[in-house]
Amino acid sequence: MMPPHYPIVVADDSYLLGGTENGKWIDAGRMAPLLRGGERYWLYAPSRYLGTAMGARPTEELHGPYHSVRLSPEPAKTEQAIAVGGPWNALPRRPVTLSPASAVYRQAVRDILRQNGLPRATVRIIQVVRIDLEGDGTDEVILSARAPGMDRPQTYVRANDYSLVALRKLLDGQVKTFLLGASFYKTPEKPAAPCLYTLSSILDLDGDGVLEILVADAFYEGKGMVIYQMQSGKPVAVLNAGFGA
Ligand SMILES: [Ca+2]
Ligand SMILES: [Ca+2]
Structure with missing residues (x-):
């Protein structure tokens, strides 16, 4: 069984930031191969929870290189949002x-x-x-x-x-x-x-x-x-x- 891993995606720009595996931070290059597509994400604007989305399998893009993750439903490009691939409440206290x-x-x-x-x-x-x-x-x-x-x-x-x-x-x-x-x-x-x-x-x-x-x-x-x-x-x-x- 794969150890638990929780990706993090910059939702308004659709790229993988990395995440955690077994409680340790891992970068996007190590996280990307662990994602098969179909992962569930919990989306957060800076001070509110936005709902869930499904993430596609990451694709590697040039100009970085970076790992693109398409989310559906697609979040608004106009609002900052972070997609967290873990089920905990990521916003326990608000700024x-x-x-x-x-x-x-x-x-x-x-x-x-x-x-x-x-x-x-x-x-x-x-x-x-x-x-x-x-x-x-x-x-x-x-x-x-x-x-x-x-x-x-x-x-x-x-x-x-x-x-x-x-x-x-x-x-x-x-x-x-x-x-x-x-x-x-x-x-x-x-x-x-x-x-x-x-x-x-x-x-x-x-x-x-x-x-x-x-x-x-x-x-x-x-x-x-x-x-x-x-x-x-x-x-x-x-x-x-x-x-x-
Ligand atoms: Ca923490
Ligand atoms: Ca404190």
Whole structure:
């Protein structure tokens, strides 16, 4: 008998992100041959459950290479969605949206920018959410920020362009900031393919009750996704996949 394996698919872009086998993370290349088609998936938007879908056998595509998984019914391309091939509730706790105008978070972003060589960059917070990742009663905060004008992939960078996703977490009695994907540009450059990072979803992708953080990256003609798992109180990138030129 095959050990239990649970695939994860980026549903709005129809590609395999990998998954778990016997409780261990395995990448898309190792997961793909384990899937025969007909697998059941549970679909999640960032803060709600969408329903189930059936997944086809993965097909290998160029420009990555990546493994395409067609889902039926086909999810909307306009809404971020992650398909989890495990029957547990992947959304045991939902993120709560906080105001990006908060002085605390603006200062946190200013500090990150200064520490990364951009003391004069404009602080522009896109999203702040509060969530208890472990279910231990202490909330974590995840925020994303990017320079004005960096809302879609470009073919150039300007001085003080940046994009970041950060986790703020209480560790040993102190608030620590961890970057979950970040790019900082001190000088203009053209051509260039700056990376844009956004918080995709916060889901329990391996069924252990602790939430993982999915961070999406996008650049000119390319896309990807990284999964961060909390390990000893710190976020660790455990899986990534994507495609692009
Ligand atoms: Ca917590
Ligand atoms: Ca988990």
